[in-house]
Structures are given as C-alpha cells and as structure tokens.
Amino acid sequence: MTPPAALIHVVDDDTDHLAALSDLLDAAGHAVMGFTGGAEALSAAALRAPDAVVTDLRMPGMDGMALLAALREAGLAMPVVMLTGHGDVQHAVRAMRAGAEDFLEKPYDAAHLLAVLARGLETAATRSELLRLQTLMQLREAHPILGESAAMSALRDRVAALAPLDVNVVVTGETGTGKELVARALHAASPRAGRPYVAINCAALPEALFEIEMFGHAAGAFPGAQSDKAGKLEAAGGGTLVLDEVEALAPALQAKLLRALEERQVERLGENRLRPLDLRIVTTSKTDLPALVRAGGLRADLYWRLAGADIETEPLRAMGQDIILIFAHYAGLAARRYGRTLPETGFLERRALLAHPWPGNVRELKAAAESFALGLGRAIPTGGDAAPAVTGTGTLPERLAAFEAREIRAALERFSGNTDLAARALGLPRRTLNDKMNRYGLRS
Template sequence: MSGRGRVLLVDDDADLLAAASDWLQVSGFEVTAVADPHRVAGRIDETDPDVVVTDIRMPGRDGMALLSDITAGRPDLPVVLMTGHGDVALAVSAMRQGAEDFIEKPYDADHLVSVLDRAVGKRRMGREIARLKRLVAAGDSGGIIGDSSAMRLMRDRIATLAAIDIDVLIIGETGTGKELVARALHDGSPRRAGPFVAVNCAAIPESIFESEVFGHARGAFTGAQAERKGKFEYADGGTIFLDEIESMPAGLQAKILRVLQERQIERLGDNVPRRVDIRVVTAAKTDLGEAIAGGGFRQDLFYRLAGTEIRIPPLRHRKDDIPLLFTHFARMAAQRHGRPDPEIGAAIQTTICAGDWPGNVRELKARAERFALGLDELAGMPASSGGTAGSSLPDRLAAFEIAEIRAAMDACDGRCAMAAERLGIPRRTLNEKLSRFGLRGAVAKD
C-alpha cells in the first residue's frame, strides 16, 4: 500500500497525462498512467488502484463507458471523471451512475489532490469494513474484533484454552472486554450448550454475597421463605465467570478456594454438599500481587487461579485496531437508529488514534456511537483521555507524526530500516517513536 494512495490516471492527451502524473507523484501518490482507454481493465487488475481518474472525452472509448464497466465489475473502486466541456447534465448523469466526483478542466491541482485524498480514504475504509465483516463472519473470533498481532495471538490462545477444560484467569484493564473473552472461552468449549453465568464480585454487597453465590436453604435467615439456588448451581454443566475477583470479600475467598478444589458447594443454612460440574473463569483489572501484599487477597487462591492466564492488551498498545473498532461500533449504532453509515475519513482516524483511551474499548464504543448519531464531531480528543488534538501544537505534531509513520511503514511493508530511510530519520529514532506511539505491534518485520 502506498503512503497516499495508488492512482490509475487515464487521458488520451499525452502532455496532460504526463503533467498530471508528475504532479500527483510529487504530491505522494503512486501513479499508473494510461493513454489508451482500452487497456484500463488490464491495468486495474495489475495495479489494484485506490482510485481511477479518467477523462470523459476520449476517442474510441469515453470515460462514461469506463465508469459503467468499473462500477459493474468493481463497485467499491471510486472513479473521478474529468472534462473540459463543463457539461452539467453529463456531470449529473455521471454521479447518478456511481462516479465518486467530477472535475472540470482546467482543474486546480490542489483541488484534485483533495478529491483524491477523500476517494482514497473512502476506498481504504471500505476495505477495512470488508475485512471486519470477514472477521466477524468467520465465526472463530468470538466477536473479539481486532487484526493487530497482539489480538491475533490472543485469539489463538483463547482457541487453544477453550478446548481444554481448565480454569482461566483473565487480566485486563477496565473496558478491555474481559467478559467477552470469558464468553469466547465458553462458546468455544465442549460446555457451549451449558449455561454461562456472570458474577460481578464488586457489585454484590458483602451481606448477601454468600447467598447469591452459593444459594440458601429455606429459613436460613429472615425472609428466606424458600430454598434458592446460587450462581454456582445455575452454572452447573457450563461456565461461571467471576469478574473483578480482587473485590471478593476476604471472608469468602476461602470458600471459593474450596469450591475450586472440591467442585462442590453448600447452600447457606444447609449442611448438604452439592456437586457442581463447572468451569471457573475469573477476571481481575490488574495483577493480584499488590492485593496479596496488602492482605486483601489470599495467596493460595491466587495460585489456584493463576495456573493459566489470558492477558488482554489495552487499546493504547494496539492502536492499529482503533479505526476498525470505531468503524464497527459507529456502523452498528447507525443501523440501530436508522441512520446512514457515517463517513470516517483519514482525519478522523488520525484523531482517534492519537488518544490514549483509558476506558479502552468501552470508551471508544461510546464515542463511536455518539459520532454515528451526530452528537460528536470529533473536533478534539476524548476529554477523558486528556488529549487535545487540534487545540495544542504538541498534539497536532504527534498526530502528524503518527500519520507519516503509518504511511511509511505501509509503503515499506512494515520494514523498519526502509521506513526510516524513507522518513529521513535514524532507525533508532523510528523505533523510539514506534514504541512511544503504541505502533510497535503492527509493524517491524526486520
């Protein structure tokens, strides 16, 4: 993929073709020039352009015929038409037939570049959306969206552990999707036909925690007029997910440990042990070492939980997934509310990739949904992330650097040495910037 985009330029006027090609190449585009309109189809197959720019009035085969062929065979490939005749009716007809834009000769060179930037951005976003659809349709992602190397590795680990009937501890910051990972483990396991029961350990008051989790016998306490199953019994034959395990009351941790070891529970007020056939998946926001050191978490319980771990990378460490996620959430919100799919161009992608997103995927999803409904124009960075892209010089410079580094790495197929040479900076400097901007996971082949 070239940095600014691949352009297939069609014009029977050799002088104009050469001049336009030179200008676009100087502007950062990769240009394939074609003087014979009959050769266009073959060159499209060879070069896979991001946009086709064609003159309308050409001998033998005009631009309208090319437009018709391209929209029929490659409806996702944008076509920009040029004419020196100022034919308004022809322009209207071309737009109705699917032309991306219409430029009148003699054209302004900067305006042409602007039109091509929009077209390339639309084409690349279309490809991202198609890739997203393939990931979701494949059914092996468990709904976990992301194509960065970190997410591919995590999905592989989930697939491996799902088939093994062992307990798993998930470590991930707030909003990274720990329950989604737990559900993927359940859905990919032999227990998929059984129940999936989620328990938020931080949301249940300590006074009723034992009754909620283990159940109670009739008359176990005032108001217990009938016996009641707890969460563990409801999960029998399936998976129980204990989220925010670090918030579990200290007095109950010993009982949870026994359940993990013995696979049996006793209801509150009852002395009858009950066997439960369950898989236990737990999750914590951070490593439990600090909680153990502070006396808030049992070390033996930690050892029982931590035999197998899945660590979810925060969004700031997989920034290449941000445009994909943002587009997915925005499109889903638009569909729910009967809105047209929002256009998410290069400027918006740069803005969202510059944020830290401390709320991770949950925060990004909320922002994308507001954007899809027209409630957020993304003029600056999310307030919760502390970013101010577009308002302060350092943030604007950072956004510019990110965009240029991404373009160079794309153009060089992820090879750091070549990208550093292209950017005119030492390789060590590029490596430092890749780490600082959270771009390391998606690049660096050498």
C-alpha cells in the same frame, strides 16, 4: 528424527531398563522424566503434561494399561508407547484399541522406537494445530475478537488454545480492555458452550448476602425464604462461572469460596446436604493479582486455585491501526441499530483516533463510535498530534525535524492520507516518505 526438547515420561519398574531407555531418549535430544510406577507418572502428568509417554505394560500397582486409561480419562491425549517383554498379541490389540500409539516387544530396536516416537509426536502436533485452528474459527464466529495487530492476534491464539481445556483462567487488564469479551469467548469456544454462563461482580456483592448468592438457600432458611434457590455456583453447573473483582471479597468470604472450589461441592444455607459442582471458573480483574497476593490482599491458595492459566488484555493505545478498525465496527453497529447513515471516517478523524490515548480503552472508543454514528457533535476526541510541535526552541536538528514533520502532516491532510500524492507534492520517493512517517509517528 524426533523433534528436540519434547518432554517424555518413561515408566518402568525395572530400574536398569528405565535408566538405559532414559539415556537413549536423552541422547536423542529429549527432556526425560523417569518413574518406577504408573501412579507416580500420572501425578506428574497432572502437574505438567508430557509430550509423550513410554511405559512398560506389566508393573505392580498401576500397570501400563491402567496408566493409559487414566491419562485418557484425564483428557490427556499425548502418544503413549507400550513396551512388554511378553509378546502378548491380545494385550497389543487391547492397547491399540485403548489409544496407544504403538506396542513394542522387548528387546526392541532403538531406532524403531525413536521412529515410533517421532511419528507420534508429529501426529500429536498436527492434531493440536488442527484443534487450535478449529477453535479459532469457532471463536471468530461466536464472539469475534477484532483486530489484526500482533497483540490481538496473540490474544486470539491464547483464547483459542485455552478454550478447549477445562482449566480455570484468570483474565487481567485495564478497565475497558475487553476482559468480559475474553471470558465469553472462552465459554463460547469450549465444550461447555451449550451450558450456563453465569457472571457475578464480587465488588457489588454485600457481605451479608454472600452465602445466599453464591451457595443458595433452602426454603425456610430465613424469614422470607419461601422456596429453594440455587446459588451462583450451582446455577453455573456444567458451564462457566465468571468472578469479576474476586479480590474485593473479604478474607473470610475468600476462605468460604476456596473451600467450595476445593471440595467441588456446595451446601445451601439451611440445608444439610452437599451438592456436587461441575463448572469452569474465569476470573477477571483490573488488579495485578500476584502482587496483591504478595501484599496479603488476596489468599494465595485461592489465587492458585483460580489461576490454572492466565490471559492479559492489552490497552487500546497499544493496538495501532486496530483502533480504526474497532471504531468502524462499533460505529457500523450503532448506525444499523438506529437506522442512520454512517458518516465517512476521513483522514482527520482517523488521525485523531490514533492520536488519542484512550484512557477508557474500548469502552471509551465504543461510546465515541456510537456518538459519531448518530452525528452527536464532536464525537472523536482530539488528543495531541503524534508528531512533535514546531517551536522556536531546541537544537537545530530538533527544529528541522519538527518542521519536516509539520510539512509531511500538512501534505497528508491536503491529499486525505494518499501517500503517493503527498510524496509527489513533497518531491520525495514514496519509500523515503514512508520512512519519515514511521520516524515521526504519522499515519496515512
């Protein structure tokens, strides 16, 4: 049986057959969209790609073969099942060579059609998962995103899913959460990896220099322009352009950028010639851009041009034990770079790493790791302990809990985080100690 809830586009100029086939697929548990022409189906697929297409071969205007070719040209690899009432073997061979999943003659057996769809959907799902895993491996090798937490795993999966797609991406998150790393990872694992990677900080771009920097200029366009110069958009040709803090651009500059992106061509200052653009844009920002659009600080049409997909980076404080892993990574890099012996990260250091809120996120952690590797005094911040403090106030259960947390923390410190020895000293079963550590936010 075919997987439920697959989105199937049915295309047939015969409205009676279109309705009957749509009812069949709907009864099989699929979401169905019906179209009486190939051009209409192609436009819908550009907005939201279906999981499979079932199309008649002979239709006025864009027929089934033309629709198949257009879908493949657009980079859409979903299974396409071709139907015909003419039984033309030559057409069948052409369709299969062009990438059709199968070719069925009307009247077809309904069960056979569903089986063909099931096979095609299963093959497509397997191919998609294989591509995701291959991209993930490529991603790890090119620009590793460190961490084993659920947040970091989800981030890696999201980057791996989007990297092969030629879609613009908006990356948002707090300062220092690795937005540039994500942008580089998207480029490194994309088909554009061998082409230029160009980044521009829009907040640092003077308004008077915007057109020169973004669009370039011709020789003699202004005093001092002795030669032609390509702008950032052209320089990223075939590759990836990263726009950092695009919301900092003045409204008039946002409009100029939008026009170039919509027309996919640029005109250098002082030159009466349009140059085509072929690039992918990754936008990075620490601002909630949809909220900024609603407030009128960013053009909605520019945002939607940039936001083909989105990625949100998590703050470091949400990473749990990954904080220790990332700290060790940067400390090791610094030790090798400066030829130093890396000091041991003991229990007290690990506890301090987990207790600190890291308002500067990975950027702050990296600086601390480098100072630690160089032995420059107290490199690891000493934020408040995760466990509650012991005071003489509060209810009796609260004071008992604080006392218990203090004793467990002391035992862990005494045995350098060894929970077996700590549990033995406290007279607790290992599982009970683990439960209490989780309750009080303690780490071994």
